[in-house]
Amino acid sequence: MFGILHVVLPVFLVTGAGYAAVRTGVFAPSAVDGLMVFTQTFAIPCLLFRAIADLDLGAVFDPRLLLSFYTGAVTTFVLGILGARRIFGRRPGEAVAIGFCALFSNLVLIGLPIMERAYGVDALAPSFAIISIHAPFCYLLGITVMEFARADGRGLVDTGRAVIRAMFRNALMIGLALGFVVNLGGIPVPATLRVAVDMLAGASLPAALFGLGGILTRYVIRASLAEAGMIAALSLLVHPAIAWMLARQVFGLPEEFVRAAVLAAAMAPGVNTYVFASMYGRAQAQAASAVLLATGLSIVTVSFWLVVLGGVL
Template identity: 30%
Template sequence: MLDIFLQTLPFFLLIGLGYWAGRTGFFSEEATAYLTKFVFYFALSAMLFRFSANLTMSEIFDWRFVMAYLWGTAFVYGLVTLVAFFRRLKAEEAAFEAQCGVIGNVGFLGVPMLTLLLGPDAIGPVMLVLAVDLIVFGSLIVIIVTGTCDGRMSLGVFRTVGIGLVKNPMIVSITLGLAWSAFDLPIPNVMNDFLSLLGGAATPGALFAIGASLATKSAERPFVAGWLSFNKLILHPLFVAFSALYLFPVDPYPAAVMITAAALPVAGNVYILAEHYRIAPQRVSASILISTAIAVITVSVVIGWVSALYQ
């Protein structure tokens, strides 16, 4: 377990370095925003395109995998929502708390970290988890918030969701990469070197950006944030594991990757949406901060546990 902790520690040290840079003012909020934009639109997109261009749809898509992840995630989503309703929160607030309980930082943290720690074969399962998060639960939060705020459901909601998916560079890069692979097109050496060089900036850039963005977040309402972090770091991977191992049996290695991806801390894009809609941004912010700090330990524990599934 100590060896696994030491393997994951450099990733969180990079997050800590970014946090220090943001906290001391060495890295301003504007600089953090531009670094995040560079990683999101360029470096991470290059990495995802290069990975997916070397895969086939059959290597990525697995109905049992999707059902296992969906069931485990939906169960925790429903649990957090029920607790929120018990506390008499509005539907849109409950939806954001549910997002905190199940949506992990798969794009910025999971893709670079899990492909290095669990091996290059992890990229397919990781991208499938990312796609489900973005397409299913990313769409769901927009539908719930827009529908409740407008007081009715309209076709315009689905147009907003569709445009958001089409403009998301992670979805676009994965789709283009799979299309490239489907046509069996070779990647020229110059293009491959360019993508490798640009994609290589994704790991340090994303981790540093996570830390720098955390420096601007507060830990207000720590009890609620602690509850949401507990769901994300403990209950989410546990129920996903139960689903992947017993309800919809998935092969050991992809199941291990899925469970580890479910154990990642709350994603930063949940805060971006919360700030955009002005719904519980402090609560979401605190959940990201607390879950990321605790994940230094919990992610190592989960990786140590799931490693026994396929070794």
């Protein structure tokens, strides 16, 4: 058990340090904004570019791996919408925003550091396969369902344009796309450029975790605690349980693929869920509460899933 805590706690301690630094006034909120712009626009795109450019695509892009993760993601998305509608009486657009919280996991900021600490840097390849289509898949699904669900939704053509705009304005997507271009095209990366990319990539995750803690100070758990609890249960328990069942019991995937699918699925909702809710002006309080509550609870639930998976370094 000490080994599990040794894996999980440092990740959340860095996040907690960012939270405490902002709460006590040592680190200004404006500095958090600058830090997150650096990580989201420059450092993490370099990390994703390097990972995809160097990835053995044939070895890790196993449809069964992707099915294990994304079947669970879609299931929790649907259950989140149904729960919001049937249990909490939310309007269609609000229900989709709540469902999106259960759909979009924080794979990069928390998932990658925990995976690396638990199983080593060589175990990250299957995780990058999942991450490479995560944002496009989730935004495509979320925006499409939202546009058809809300009363003031756009038509099919405008919806397609909204999806494309969301993709091409996202620096993470640009980093992934360039990585695929280099990988598939066999394009050599000059050594000097490679060193620069490595320097930015090396700074990405610690800085992003610290910044995430600062961002979490802006969220509060309001009267939407019950809905946030539902989202947390779907994200932290239901999604990884489905991924575990499919990856191990149904598909019999290699252990490194099982670990990647389950740990990715076990992550709390990412800050992008609040961005999505704000984009449509629906269920922002529920999204903010879910991000804060689920991130806190994930200290316990991620530890549980690491025990289930076993073999921690």
